[in-house]
Amino acid sequence: MSTMLSYAYYAFGDADSVLRAERRAVPQPGRGEVLVLVRASGLNPHDTKRRSGWLGGVVPEGGIVPHADGAGEVAAVGADVANRAAGQRVMIFGAGHGRYDGTAAEYCLVPAENTVPIPDSCSYENAAALGVPAVTSCYAVLSGGPVANRWVLVHGGLGAVGRAAVEVAGWAGARVIATLGEPARAGELEALGAGYVLDRHSRQLAARVAEITGGHGADLIVDVDFGANIRLDAECLAENGRVAAYSSTSDRMPVLPYYDFALKGARLHFVQALNIPRTELERATNVIERLLAQGGLRPCVAHHYPLSEIAAGHSLLESGEARGKIVYTLD
DSSP, rough: OOEEEEEEEESOOOHHHHHHEEEEEEOOOTTTTTEEEEEEEOOHHHHHHHTTTTOOOOOOOOOOOOOSSEEEEEEEOTOOOOOOOOOOOEEEEEETTTTOOSSBBBBEEEEEEEEEOOOOTHHHHHHHHHHHHHHHHHHHHHHTTTTTTTTEESTTTTTTHHEEEEHHHTTTTTTEEEEOOOGGGHHHHHHHOSSSSEEOOOOTTHHHHHTTTTOOEEEEEEEEEEHHHHHHHHHHHHEEEEEEEEOOOSSSSSSOHHHHHHHOEEEEEEEOOOSSOOHHHHHHHHHHHHHHHHHHOOEEEEEEGGGGGGGHHHHHHHHHHHEEEEEEOOO
């Protein structure tokens, strides 16, 4: 039986302590599955939170091969897979859950629906940087109804999900406002389609949103940290608006100002990219494929590592010093 190099951990802890190289059998695709030869593996905060134990749970006896995102070439397809073929270039998202291993390995087995074809113009590194953030942004922006000519406020516009949300919302015809913590980089978000870019540290942020929208407020807020922004969201949200929050890292149990939201008829949508209704997932992957073909998804890949330096990338992300996506390459 052929084997492959992979990285795994068998206990929660620091990256340097628990991540180790090993050889595993190359899995074979079953019904509805594809085997991908991994060329690049993308790192997300969810990956480090899981490895550290921050998310809770237990490590299964067989260990965990981390990383939900990646890109490569289809090596083999299982039965009843009609839209994937050997040699096809694909993006992988949401790997490493259930009985599946992640992309920190030479090969990755995933359901065919967890892959998206990528054009030759899209590098494996950029595709690996999209994955879950791109799916998350599509679900957050598009699942509540049309956003054309609506005001969309994206918190954390320089983050992986934030950048994609700005692009998806702009593609869908929204009027986009984005916040960021580094005002000197405002031009990056303007280039992605944000009509207005605001300093998230400003005490006048809510007033600026009201001014920009003519007192209407944001019809949709895509939020990177619900706990940190909860009162700001309530202030900025338009009547009958929606908050799509995909994380709350600063406060795992935020106190909800109920009537601030209730009196506006707000909808609070907690977005989890690994738990998306099938119809929404299909829409997200279709949108991603279309945008990639148009050159419309442009992640910021700022840190490259060989997979042999997997722990270094994990440590950098946890330090808070990363200024873009961390991507590993495989020979």
